[in-house]
């Protein structure tokens with residue numbers, strides 16, 4: 001049996017803090033010179049000191065008296081409110097503006113795992129962990145995403161069978177959609193679980209059956225529910241157990 005403890009990754013302090021958005025390496029050097037960086041209670045005097053990249057670093061390191069930001073890999077769960085966009089490039093207020101300003105300068109950058117439209121609310125994951133992001137969005141992983149849709153017109157009755165058939169072709173696409181599960185919640189409301197993430201998929205699926213989505217909310221990814229205590233605009237760090245729930 002291999003009993004060697006796993007190697008803890010280390011980074012130079014100035015590089016770590018620059019990557020966490022605390023400023024250029026020169027600016028970080030100034031923080032160090034002013035004695036504002038403490039590790040395990042001791043002032044760090046050398047900007048080139050090696051620092052362990054561990055999840056509990058914020059419990060061990062302070063910058064100007066405040067816990068250092070969590071190092072990568074970092075994954076967040078957010079209750080995306082209506083009216084904000086998920087893309088860095090799209091016009092309008094973005095979900096990244098709901099996070100601490102410094103985090104916009106983090107390297108690697110945070111990005112959402114898939115997107116929700118500006119007019120869709122609900123469970124959004126944001127990460128700087130590329131392999132994890134790809135695992136969640138990979139079509140092979142079949143991670144289910146569950147939405148609650150409010151519809152302009154009453155359901156007609158045949159939608160569930162059509163969505164489940166795996167034959168529905170969306171306009172201007174060449175591959176039919178994978179089977180999806182529709183559960184009516186009322187005449188004009190339904191839960192829809194899909195395993196793909198095509199552009200505006202839920203809205204386009206209902207458009208394909210002559211309906212129109214007036215409200216859309218995502219309440220679950222995999223076995224991970226949007227927590228009841230997470231209000232629109234709120235976010236927190238996703239625990240390793242919650243990360244695992246995505247694939248169960």
Ligand code: URA
Pocket residue numbers: 115116117118120199200201202203204216
């Ligand atoms: N499908 C949509 O149409 N919009 C979303 O935001 C997500 C899925």
